[in-house]
Amino acid sequence: MAESPITSRNQDFATWYQDIVLQGDMAEPAEIVKGCMVIKANGYAVWELLQRQLDDRFKASGHQNMYFPLLIPQSFLQKEAEHVEGFSPELAVVTVAGGKQLEEPYVIRPTSETIIGHFFAKWIKSYRDLPVLVNQWANIIRWELRTRMFLRTTEFLWQEGHTAHANHEEAMEEVLRMLDVYADVAENVMAMPVIKGLKTQSERFAGALRTYSIEAFMQNGFALQAGTSHDLGQNFGKAFDVQFQNSEGQLDYVWQTSWGVSTRLIGGLIMSHSDDKGLVLPPKLAPTKAVMVPIYRKDDEKAKVLEAAHRIAKDVGAKIDDREGQSPGAKFFHWERRGVPIVLELGPRDLAAGNAVLKRRDTGTKEPMPQA
């Protein structure tokens, strides 16, 4: 019996988390780039599934995807007093480009309210232009003091929604609508129960009137802020002069919202479901839903088992693990650590009985499954 490469949750939760991420082929520290990670195949595939679920809901509620520059003129950040105060300490700044000192440095976006505010001002003239409902899938950089894979990395992937409305009521409806979308995805896709609520004044987004969040509970009893939705009021509208004429012909500033979830969700997913044996993924977010492990000894068995295993795997949509030189035991551990929800076993005994063995990752239970 080989020793498990995974530290138990009771022994050391933080180390357990790291082990799960590493052993589950989710990510690894980039090392050469401070605080950054390489999102590996299994982790990125989960992110893609999660993106799809979120994106479908954004589109269904009238939002459109756009893309804004990674680099933002430094002066933009300074236009909103609280915003600059909140983000200045964690900005990465580009001062040299093309071999020359830049006249005005660019900051690498920590979030895009400012640059999007600039363009909203160009695009919005009339109440008929409203609402503007934009989403951006992007990477951002925040120079955090301490990082943990997925939970807080220097660079991370996220989506940021940015909307502009004619009045505060509509903006607030949007803020709460998107909070509900986040809660829906968390609970019904990620199987991660959350509590919706209002953040305290000290915890709200820098530049927002109010910040709402969904909070999830982890196995160590900690809460994880899993998504936020901000009522920006007219703060950015005023800072970037986003004015429009209302139906009475008067000038007014737009009411804006912004909302985002990030690759941190994957950290929450891991800390919600995984166990001391490895990653556990809910079926809706599992890149590989089922794996078939064929078992055989002699050559004549091998031919029969492989033939049936391939056939059954194809029928049920399972990936077949027919790697040579790996024992079945080694394969079981391999897939268990990667969170595959269903592992099927097929050997001579099952062949004779007309069954395959079906094992669930979440419960660990095994049951016979008819081959037909």
Place this chain on the structure above:
RNA sequence: CGGGGAGUGGCUCAGCCUGGUAGAGCACCUGGUUCGGGACCAGGGGGUCGGAGGUUCAAAUCCUCUCUCCCCGACCA
């Protein structure tokens, strides 16, 4: 930024205290036997010990400086 830990084949680490020209396990390659929860035997390839300087006949090992990563705390999606 404060506190702790660690940098030695791809990975995990031993060796350092008591200097004497680099080891183990895993992984990898070849051959054979295996295969129902991490197989075994035999053979083989691969490192100059984070970096710089110093002491010494001789430095992974002693001294000085330095860089990086990880964990805990404060800050944040």
